[in-house]
Amino acid sequence: MSEAPVSAILVSYHSGAVLWRALDALKAQRGLREILLVDNGNPPNVGAELDRLAMADKIRLIRSERNLGFAAGCNRAAAAARGELLLFLNPDAVLMADGIAGMLGAMQDKPQPWIAGARLVGADGVERRGGRRGELTPSRALGDALGFGSFNRHRRPLPPDPIELPTVSGACLLIPAADFRALGGFDESYFLHVEDIDLCRRLRERGGTVWFLPQIAVEHEGGSSDAPSLAVERHKLASFRHYFRRYYGGRPDAAIVMALIAARHALRAPFLRLSDRHRIRDSDL
Incomplete structure (x- = not known):
């Protein structure tokens, strides 16, 4: 080497x-x-x-x-x-x-x-x-x-x-x-x-x-990026879905987990969207 x-x-x-x-x-x-x-x-x-x-x-x-x-x-x-x-x-x-x-x-x-x-x-x-x-x-x-x-x-x-x-x-x-x-x-x-x-x-x-x-x-604190939080969360959701389908696609527990992940995303989405709007507004000041 x-x-x-x-x-x-x-x-x-x-x-x-x-x-x-x-x-x-x-x-x-x-x-x-x-x-x-x-x-x-x-x-x-x-x-x-x-x-x-x-x-x-x-x-x-x-x-x-x-x-x-x-x-x-x-x-x-x-x-x-x-x-x-x-x-x-x-x-x-x-x-x-x-x-x-x-x-x-x-x-x-x-x-x-x-x-x-x-x-x-x-x-x-x-x-x-x-x-x-x-x-x-x-x-x-x-x-x-x-x-x-x-x-x-x-x-x-x-x-x-x-x-x-x-x-x-x-x-x-x-x-x-x-x-x-x-x-x-x-x-x-x-x-x-x-x-x-x-x-x-x-x-x-x-x-x-x-x-x-x-x-x-x-x-590694994380959260330093100014990329839209909602878009990041959507990519994360899609990645978890892909992983669980790939390795556990036919299992009921995988379907339950994917449904819970999707529900969590749906609950967080309005708050992330609002946070992104505030960040954009503040950056324009």
Whole structure:
């Protein structure tokens, strides 16, 4: 393996100011070969700043004429990546100092295929949900919705060492490029959300392992994007429906979960629509 084997991939669409912090943290990492940033349709001022960074730094800018979605944007960048390993990082995720070196050290002796994920924390250092997760099943989804599920495991004691789990978060996900390509990349049927859960599942079904690295922290508050909240929620709903149909389509419990997800969306939609209107009005002031 080369001294700088990692291609970092970010997909940006109205990502907010934290994008610049995420890029600064990445550029300081040991083990980084390149940054590939997919501009999925940012405002003109953000696009101009990305152009400037691409000329001055080791950032390779990939532009799309339309918003491809997260999965398709990642796949497009992965096809152009030159690194032996791919690090998928959300544009609002700030990787700790020497995070890449730590991930490489933790995974150097693990047999392929594998995926490695990190601990997600807020600005206060408290672990957030999503970094370590179980298998997503209808019963676990229902349990999590009711507050007693075992899909998200961030409230459990933090393990002292890397631990094998069913699922980690795509907010910071490391995978050998050969393994990613052998899986066919992310399933582009997911426009936004759940593509990471699906990728972990497909890798395990092929005999691979998924690892949670508790010593690697990523600051990931979420909610920094100024993309319309209602549109994001609709994509999330569609992604969960696709996942449950794909893996549990004929089961009654899957139908119940999908109905509950749809009902939750219907209840939240008026509030999200109102929030989006207020945000647009405030930005025009």
